[in-house]
Amino acid sequence: MVVIRLSRGGAKARPFYNIVVADKRVRRDGRFIERLGFFNPLAKDGEEKLRVAQDRLTYWRGVGAQASPTVERLLKQGTLPATAAAAAA
Template identity: 75%
Template sequence: MVVIRLSRGGSKARPFFNIVVSDKRNRRDGRFIERIGFYNPIATAAEESIRIAQDRLTYWVGVGAQASPTVERLIKQAGKKAAA
């Protein structure tokens, strides 16, 4: 199964996450199919905290990829931010 999930990057105590499309059997930070965005939980007000390529997200959901619960929450958060 193909999933849309977070892949952790950054250094100790400074997390940075890539939003990736991956096979469920691969490790969290392992091989992925495509990077469709990022999430920076410690971004300041002047920095961009989340970016998702909506066209690629729509494509992958259309072909059957399932988003993790955290990514679902981030998608809703990004949608609210875009509407505001």
């Protein structure tokens, strides 16, 4: 099965995660099919915290890839501020 999940990078105590499409049987930080974006949990105010290529995400979900629970949560959190900003404009 193909999953959309986080792959950890960064230094000790400074995590940085890539959002990747990978085979479920491959280890967390191992080989992946495609990189869709990133998540930086320690981003400061001026830095980007989450970036995802929405077109590629839609494609992979369309062909049956399932997102991990953490990625699902991040995507929901990432779209809420954008939706609120669009509604306020």
